[in-house]
Amino acid sequence: MRERSTGHVILGILAVGGDLSGYEIRQWVTQAIGFFWSESFGQIYPELQRLAKAKLIKALPGEGKGREVKRYRISAQGRTALERWLTQPPQAERPRSELLLKTFFGSVAGASNVRGFLKEAEQAMDLRCKGIAAAEDSVVREDRGADTLVYSLITILSGQAVYAARRAWAEAAAELLDAHAAGGNEAVLRAYTKAKKRIVAGA
Amino acid sequence: MRERSTGHVILGILAVGGDLSGYEIRQWVTQAIGFFWSESFGQIYPELQRLAKAKLIKALPGEGKGREVKRYRISAQGRTALERWLTQPPQAERPRSELLLKTFFGSVAGASNVRGFLKEAEQAMDLRCKGIAAAEDSVVREDRGADTLVYSLITILSGQAVYAARRAWAEAAAELLDAHAAGGNEAVLRAYTKAKKRIVAGA
């Protein structure tokens, strides 16, 4: 993690989103890239100061009227740093799914417990699918002419694909539990093969 | 993160895997749950000492012969703590995909750059699909009679589903970039609709 990803995310958002305040940057993070990235205020504000000190961004002078909003603009050096980072191959994700973990230990806490988590996961995925559909709408409406359209759609498509897959998985998993309750391990193996055919693309 | 997940993972592995050393626990982590979880030695060893001090596990006496391997066994209190944690609803994942992030900022670094990342991602997903197929084989062979079989298969199925979805996405994303190069945003929108129909289950 000698990566400083937070700083580069801020640079990237300032590069595609124009001059923004810390608060607005946070909104970008949650709304535009929240499906695959997260940052908290506690990181954004100190990092903005660090970036300003390093001359990668500069604070714009306030307009003196009404509420003080401190906006920042990316500098030429900032752009260079961003480009250097963007051309570096992305680090592999370090996955950490508590849902899968607790499912894996299902034999300790019992099937009914796991069943509950799977139901919740299914509902959560439905919600996210709706959220991403809304994001798609707004991108298609607002970025129709922008050169960022392809990239926005590609990331949105990723969300669509992964959430749909996870939803289908949660359903199938409940079926495996049913099979286990009804017919033991032999039934589980049969149900597994069937589920795999259905939900794994190209299997 | 007032969660202590590392400690609970260790308890879980000792509960389903029997008496194990720190090194063996780490092997479990990478081999059995590596698809959705990771822990490093730097966390496991100190955590083992903490758990032992809290009486949730106890160190087994060495057998005095040859190499010293310090194995641990989960205690009754440890089992209680584990069960309490397992029945708590799992925390939502905080996603952090550098690939998606760098893709999102594609307009800054250029399409050829993104194309490269997508190709690499496709190959990485192929590798992981192979890895998970191997894991499936060994589970079906070795856990055929165990009461952990359903849960292992459910988590493996998740890997299958998600990796296949990601692989399909990477291919489709490259097609969107082709469409953009060939016919601009209008072509992208057409390609997006087509790709979505193909790769999103139930869309």
Next chain:
DNA sequence: GGGAACATGTAAGTCGTTACATGATTAG
């Protein structure tokens, strides 16, 4: 003898969240 894998740990430093602290503006 040498290299790979086994085996256990510590220390430094980064990363990241949460809670705290403060205050302005706007809509009801």
Next chain:
DNA sequence: CTAATCATGTAACGACTTACATGTTCCC
């Protein structure tokens, strides 16, 4: 007037990785 949202920060703590440090055993 009061609750929600806008807005900017700091501090404490915990999580996690990486590098360091050390030694063994097995196989070629």
